[in-house]
Amino acid sequence: MSLQTFPTNFLWGGATAANQLEGAYLKNGKGLSVNDLLVGGTDKRPREITREIQADKYYPSHQAIDFYHHYKEDIKLFAEMGFKIYRFSIAWTRIYPHGFEEEPNKKGLEFYDGVIQELKKYHIQPLITISHYEPPLAMTQKFNGWESRRAIEQYVKFAKTIIKRYHHDVKYWITFNEINILTRTSGAYLGGGMYVSNNSNFDNPEIDSEQMRFNALHHQFLASSLVTSFAHQYDPSLKMGCMLAYHTIYPLTSNPVDIQYAQEVSKISNFYCGDVQVKGKYPYFAQRYWQKHNLKLDIQPQDAKILLQGKVDYFTFSYYQSTTVTLDKEKNTLQKGNFISGVKNPYLKTSDWGWAIDPLGLRIALNQVFDRYNLPIMVVENGLGAKDKLEFTRDGQPYINDDYRINYLKQHLSAMYEALQDGVDLIGYTSWAPIDLVSASSGQMSKRYGYIYVDKDDYGHGTLKRYKKKSFYWYKQVIQNNGII
Ligand code: BGP
DSSP states (O other), X not given: OXXXXXXXXXXXXXXXXXXXXXOOTTGGGOOXXXXXXXXXXXXXXXXXXXXXXXXXXXXXXXXXXXXXXXXXXXXXXHHHHTOSEEEEEOOHHHHSSSSOOSSOOHHXXXXXXXXXXXXXXXXXXXXXXXXXXXXXXXXXXXXXXXGSTHHHHHXXXXXXXXXXXXXTTOOXXXXXXXXXXXXXXXXXXXXXXXXXXTOOBTTOGGGOOHHHHHHHHHHHHHHHHHHHHHHHHHOTTOEEEEEEEOOEEEESSXXXXXXXXXXXHHIIIIIHHHHHHHHSSOOTTHXXXXXXXXXXXXXXXXXXXXXXXOOOSEEEEEOSOEEEEOSOGGGOOEEOOSSOOEEOOTTOOBOTTOOBOOHHHHHHHHHHHHHHHOSOEEEEEOOOOBOOOOEEOTTOOEEOOOHHHHHHHHHHHHHHHHHHHHTOOEEEEEEEOSBOOOOTTTOOSSSBOOSEEEOOOTTSOSOOOEEEOHHHHHHHHHHHHTEEO
C-alpha cells in the first residue's frame, strides 16, 4: 500500500481522563468524586457502587497509574511519539472538592498548571475535557447530582474557573465526555452522578430510571450551552466542542422493520444530543420519544434561548465499534459493547472484551456526522482494549509485541483517510489511550489500550514502571510520516 497522507497540521495525539490515570485521589485537598466509590470489576462482574469507602474493597481510581506523580515522565514519552495534541480532563474535585466551595482549591489548579507547562515545553497542544465521568460525590449526596438543576450552577462555576485560567494555552475544549451516555441505561451514575433507587451496580438496566436520565441530560445541555456562550464571549478564539460515544447502528436484516428500528435507535443514541448541541434546539423526533416513554422534562421558559446561544464550534466523538440491532427475538443473541448492547454481527470479529471491530463503521460514522452537521470533526477516542504480555529478551530487554493493536489502529486510520477523501473535514485524532490506564466500564488494568505499558494488575499490585510497546514506535512513525503506509 502507498502512503496515505493526512492534511498538513492534522492533530495527532492521545486521550485520557483524570479519574482513570491520575490517582492521588485525596492529595492536596482533592475531594471524592463518584468515580472514587466505584469498585473494580471484570468483564463478567459489573463494578459495584458503594456509598462510602469500604476498607476491604479495591477502588482503582485511588491510585490508578499515578499520573499525578509521573506526569513529566509520561508527557515526555508522548512528546517522543511526536504528539501534536493531548486530550485530558480536569478532575472537578481537585478544583472544587465538594462542588460548592466559593473559591477554587489553589493546589488543584497548580497541578494542572504543571501539566500544561510541561505540554508547552514540547509544543503539544492541550485539549481539555471539562467533565469526564467524575461529578463530585458531595453533589450526589446533597441533591443527586445532575438530577437537580442545581448542578448547572456548580458546573458553570468550575468551567469558568478553568477557562479563565487556561484560555491562553488551550484553544480546544469539550464540555462533557460522551454526553449521550445519559441516553443509555448505564449512564445514570457515571455520567450523571445519580443514584437510581438502591442501585449498587452501575450498569443494571433493571433498576434504571429513564425519566431521571433524560432530565439530567437536559440539565447538562443547559450547562454546556451556558459555558459555551461564556467562552465565546470571554475569548472568541476558543473552540468549544461536544463529545459523543458514537455507534454506527446497523439493522441485522433487510426487513424494513429492522431498518426502521435501527434508525430509531440511532436517532436517540447518536443524534439526540448532537442536534441539541450543534443546532441549539431539540430535534424534531424528541417530542414523540418523550411522549412514548412518558418522560416529563424540566424545561423552563428561558431554556430554549440558552440552548440556542451555546452552539458548539466543532464535533468530537469516541468510536470503538458499531452496533447491530434487530426486532427479531429469535436472532437476538446479545453482543456486548461500549455502554450499549446489540446483537452479534456475523461479518465482524470482536475484541477480547466482545466489542465488534469495525473500521469501515468509522468511515460511515464520519460521513454521517459531517453530512448532518457540516462542522470540523475530531475523533477523540478510538483504540483496542486487549491483554498484553510484557516479555524479556535473553539479554533482559523488555518488549511488548502488540501487533493486534497496530493492526486495529491501522485499519481505523485507513478508514479515516478514506473519509477525508470523501470530503469530511476531519482535523484530529486522539487515540484512547496512549498509556495503559483503568478501564471505565470494568475497572480493570488488564484491559490495556496504551502505546505505553504500565506495570500494574487488576488488584493494585505492580511497580507502575512504564515500558514502550511495539505500537509506540509504530505510532511515532505514523505521526512522523503524517499518515500510514
Ligand atoms: C469511553 C470513555 C473512556 C474510556 C473508553 C474505553 O466510553 O469515554 O473513559 O474508558 O470508553 O472504555 P473502557 O475503559 O470501558 O474499555
